[in-house]
Amino acid sequence: MSEGVSVRGEASVSGSGAVSVSGSGAVAVAVAVSDAVSVSDALLKAVRAGRTSEVVSLLDGMTDAERRLCLPVLKELRKELRVAPWDARSREAYPTLHAAGAACHTGAAGAATWLTAADMRWSQASPAVLLHVLGDRGQDWLGNLTRRLADRPETSQVPYELMAGLVRLSRCAVPTTETYVVGWVEQIGSLWERGDTVLQRLRQDPYMAELVPALFEIPDIGSHLDWLFGDGPDSWFNALATLTEEGFLDRKVMIDACVARLLRGSVASDCRVFLKLLKALEPSRDEERQRASDWLALVSHAASAVASHAQSVLGALALAGEATPRQLAEMTSVVLFRPEKKMVRAQLVLLGKALRRDPSSAAELLPAVAQAFGHEDTDVQERALKLVERHIGAVDPRARGEVAEGAVQLSAGLRARAVAALGLDATDLAPQPYLELLPPVPLPARLAPAPDSVTEVAEEVGALLVSADGDTAAFERALDGLVRHAYLRREELAEALRPVAARSWWMDTERHHHSPDEYFRNAPHGLELVLAALLGRVRMSTLQRADRHGPTSNNCVHSALAAVLDARLWEAAHRVRTDPLPFLLATPTWSSGFLEPDELVARLGEYHRLGARPGEADFTQALLRLRRDDRAVAASAAERAAALGTTEGQRLARWLTGEGLATPTSRRRVSATHILLELGELDGLPEDLPQAFRQLGLPVGVHGSRRYCHHYWNPVEQQHWLAVLPGWREMVAARLMRELATVAVEDTRGAAAVLPLIAEAEGEAGEAVHLCVAYGLGARHPEDRLSAVDALLVLAARGHLDAEKLGTDLAQLVRRGAVKPLRLAESVQTAATTGAYGTVWSILRAALPVLLADLASEGAAPAARGFGELLAVAAECAERTEARGDVAHLGPVAERRGSSRLVTQARRLRTALEQEVAA
Template identity: 65%
Template sequence: MSALMELVRAGRTAEVVSLLDGMTDAERRSHFTELKVLRKELRAAPWESDARRAYPALHVAGAACQTGAAGVASWVSAADLRWSGVSPGVLLHILGDRETDWLADVTHRLAQRPVTAWVPYELMAGLVRLCGCPVPTTDAYVRGWVDHLRGSWQRGGTLLDRLRQDPHLRELAAALFETGDIGSRLQWPNHDGPDSWTGALAQLTVEGALDRGVTVDACVARLLRSGTAADQRVFLRLLKCLGLTRDEERERTADWLALASDATSTVASYAQSVLGGLALDGELAPHHLAEMSEAVLFRTEKKLVRAQLVLLGKVLARDASAAGELLPAIARAFGHEDAEVQERALKLVERHVKKLGPVQARAELAMAAEQLIPGLRARAVGTLGAPPADPDPLGYEELLPPAPQPTRLAPAAASAVELAEEVGAALASEPGVTGFERALDGLVRHAYKDRDALLAALEPVITRRWWDSADRAVSGDRFAGSYGAVSHAADGLDLLLATLRGRIPTATLHARVQRGSTSRDCVHGALFRAFECRLWEVAHRMRTDPLPFLLSTPTWSTGLLEPAELVERLDTYRRLGARVAATDFAQALLRVRRADREAAESAARRAAALGTQEGTRLAAWLTSEVPALPTARRRTSGPRVLVELGEVLDLQNDFPAEFRPLGNPMSVFQKRAWCYHWDDDIRQHWSALLPERRELVAARLLQDLSDLAVDDAQGAAAALPPLAESGGEAGEAVHLGLAYGLGARHEEDRLAAVDALLVLAARGQLDAARLGADLGQLVQSGAVKTQRLAESARTAAATGANATIWSVLSRTLPVLLADLTTGGAAAPARGLGELLAVAAECAERSGARGDLPHLAQATARRGSSRLVTQARRLRNALVEEVAA
């Protein structure tokens, strides 16, 4: 071993540098092969003490012993070396004797590395100083520059002072505007002083260190490109700090128009204020203001829309000649989704319509008025000459989105190679019920058919799994741990793969089958135990007595299993002489379709004719009546309303011990702090566990669903669409869960709840009166916020479900209005005006009529708040006749 290699292995970095300084280039190159071999050796155990000791010396030696710029850049920035590498100063010392062109090449190669390579800025900047090359303006260099300046506060002075001293200020400052997602690094501190980026850049522009025109143009261009919220905030703050002159504002009129139309709310508001100032000073042509208005008036941000209408009113008051161009633009707001915006626009048009000539634009205004809600359109008939609405001879027709149809599972993969691909995909991303059950059945089938061929095909998948360790005891202990292995569906596949690989001892599998689930007694425990126990028994049988296939693989994506198909499977088992797995058969019974009595009775006769114990059991199960829902009792727990269930006797008899808890009484007090069933993925598999008894599943998920609204949790609402698509009666628990989902904190959860509501409605299974009453109670208790409910209701109504949403809200609003009018609430619930607006729109569109309790008292309140105006709008919509 050479002296250099001895020093590198010993980690004596200073002596390595000294030795390298005395070598020629040829002598250095001669050692590089040995260094590569050592690097490969250290990779096998990078955290061992020998490796950590050698890495810094290896880092500097490898950089010194190469002649190619590309090789040096790759070596210096390599992930396995940089975390234990030497300081930038040592690297600069060892590379400093190279030619300037070569150093420039290395510099730019390092700067072009991705940000995630974490090349030290000090190294890149030091190389720039050594070779005098143009400063790189790549993402990695610019981000490093920003972080370096922010982190060098110890040297004293402000950020402004440090920027003044930077010789590359102009180039790097210009690159800031081209660097993606840089705002998060520039936004702190959140002020505009000399120690902030916005304050410092603005002051440097004032001083002339930065060109003002270039900086302003770059700011505006960055805002036009959009980007992250942090980016928008920072560059908008900088633009405001620059204090644009009126000439600078006027020169960029086209940019402000684009920003007002399409930018984020805060940026659009700024652009709107700039254009408003120009318009009020007569420096914005009416056609430009009309162009701006047509875009802004259709934005969803009410603050922007109201500000635009106010601006238009001021301009029209000052310049009557602009009415011909501005009033048609205002009339575009007649089609806005918010009735309050429609009313404001109509008032503005009515105020200034006389400024039009006898023919000029009036026909256009009258045509636009056809988009107004019925009450406002009736008013526009007299004021604008709009044509009266034609009565619909067929009446209102509800247009619900079609309910999704369940899909039939494809047969298991025919070849082991195809199955391995499916299993790998299922482990990489959530496969859903369909993907999981197909992969599960495929593993069982191919293990029975040819275990060795299956293992060979699965080799690329298995070698990437965490449990594929040479230490079999560790793997086995992990799967046998007190928390079990099947916390989500992918764990079930891992369990079978590890069994095939031999990573779990047979004794462990046998013990788990005999002992049962280790799941603790929480509210989800019954569902979890039934899901888990089948997987452990299948794994045990895979080792000891392989099953030819699974009896319980569903026919449909909802988890339902066709009775005729189950009879065929049992017949195949009989012919093969295969022994049925108790938990697999129990799951098949829970999944088999019994609602279709004709099909069930036909299959029962064939099952009885098999002459097997399982055939007799299946025949009895199919011919028995599907029991009614168990007794349910509502319980309140703080702001929550939960459901407790009584005993389900038919799930107690002749089922394995791990399935019987599904029929036990369920109490809301089974929820425990140490419940670990937090994974959102597993809930859809619980729905497929009992595909004709969704109420039993929903009751056990109700605590999680209530957390969406009460504790602002996220994700549990993904269980609602599968429940809506499932079978069985939709009772107390399903409707309460839906109510919590509609009031969820996060938009994706509310959308999932809206999907579930529409599915139930399309299938004729929505009890609107029950859901409306539940929502009223939950809003009253504070569990559901009115504003969130209004957003969900508006989203559902926008699909065409106006009558459905009205039928729900007509039961919710009386509860809230009663509190308002009888003094039961200290103040109106925030968002009640929005909820009334949605209800009014649904009533207008669906032609609902009649009286709504307590609405009259709300309309009698003084003032013109949104609550009062929308209550009056709803009252007008509900009267027997609406003026035409």
């Protein structure tokens, strides 16, 4: 050890005990140092053995110089314990080492650092021991240490008893930092130790007056107060309210602090606790009136409980004549735009009372009431209109004009009443002709050529690995780029890829518990396998076996599509090491996955010229991707393919002139909650299929495979499956249907992300596609519902949506409990508000007769939660599109007694459908 401590400027002692002496006092110094060394040895033995009383006794008799001499030895022991096993011996030594090291530091900064060290945090000396060994220091030193400990973050876990004891010894000002205040709160909460109450402890605490105001400045203090004390009579806020009432705390300061903390917009736990405290303080009417501007600000608070309380306070002031109509109007403008319908309705009730109390305030309040005309809930619109009808006669022309401007936003069923109440011409509120708004039809884009340089290839591959992007076009370009440059300049490509692969665990040659061959044995993990092959991190035996026999994983409902992609990657990885391909034949022409016949013929011609052997999986995938809808183009390409004189050219010619794939038969399978689809065999596949491609023709069953597999947790790979058989999205939808059903039935998350891609893909949108969208519309999580809405709108924009089929499917899923009405209502409301009211109405028109049938019969069970919201969306769509006609079973529901949301919206829908078409 190099560290030494000098003694009287004449001698120094190293950690090993070596002594360096100079000057005439060498003998005396040597004796002193020898004594110090013996003391340090004794201290070290006692610390190692964990003998606390002996360590305290030794420290009590030491001078500062002797303590400094002991410090290097203790630091060495600390280093030793850091790497030692966590056994009984180590556990015994740590508390005594903690105390001895703190006592041997003669500077407050060093002592604070030692006391809060992370390696001794879980086995500290007791606060009593620490206070004993530190108690002989001066008050200024102890006060300095107290401040340093209190300034440490809360995660340092400084014992409150230690800090409080140091405050008593040093007689310094009590710290008000987060660490100290949180420790104080938790110490007050340890009631089980003494059996007294929070109130009693606070009364006895000499620093209560200084620490209570600090509570309002500590972030997230509410989680400690709420968790420790809850809502009972011995709660923290009840104790503080009592102390305030008794005069121990200043009432104005406490109320102002509560309001200020709420205005700062704290976390939920803080809002909950300080709102309870504010209510417990029971501000008087005069105290509330003095803070009217604060209540106006709190009405817009993010926490609904805080906003609701502010609303009730302002409401009481308004009804007592202690808030002006202008203040009430400002408050109304905020509340009517809050999402809590309960607050909105309460505000309209308050406005009604205020208008009855003071009819002269109508000119100020009715324009604010009219803001509710644009509310999404027609019940709210009607309540606001009733207020206008009742009091509009007392307002001046200016206020009447402002109300009339807002009446344009009323639903169609309420506009006639507004016209009569405001004395307007019916044409003034006539709606604009309805125009359906759908998103632009997505068009496939032509793929850009593969990157020209190895640097660009490395950049694109790196981006795909980091982002886990499922974009098929980017994936195909990157794969083609790897193959092309491995053929032309393999060493240069490998060098460029090393930094990209450096973060992959399989590049670490020191790992022995899991080899790259084991990692890649059952799955290629996207482009990782090709990179590992290029960089020599996978054995040839592993590549050869997988290329010939495919992965060893068990079959599942997804394996037919997944095996094709895996086979292509295994083949590419094997060939870059053995017989590099000049480029890939299967790289699609379009982002949809289609490959143009002329382009494949040209690629085969170049292969023939180079004498290259096509990859079996690569060529088969190219055949499946060919666009064959233009028979003239296909026939011309077939002639040129046959003229190549190669085996692949002949196969291509036969495929282009053949019948192609035949649509498989489908059959629904219904369980208690699920509706799933089975597909028959896919006939017409090319002859001589490789092993990995043969499953594509097998039937798609419901019960014949494992329910879950690793594909469920790899949504990126699923996005590539649409390009395996472009133009056959029904095949993909049928294989993904079970996990898409789980987003609604089992509340899983994320599986619906593939729905927009299915909607954008080519091919028939049949039963499988519509059932998948139906499950997505009933998903538990909002992001999955948004994906389903996107898919719905894209299908409608492309003319591929069968609204009657989707509506019927949704009705059946709702009846079986797979889709909850409220979730469906939120989804179709989102779709409608984009401007697709006509599309949504066509879906609901097909679904409602089935759903209403169960509610129209005598003795029908109560409607499930959300049926009223679903009818509200249907009514809004019917009003906007001026739909007319009859919906089966709507009449009996509309004629029910009561004013529930279900009945109200059923009547609204019936009224909309029975109105005469506007000229």
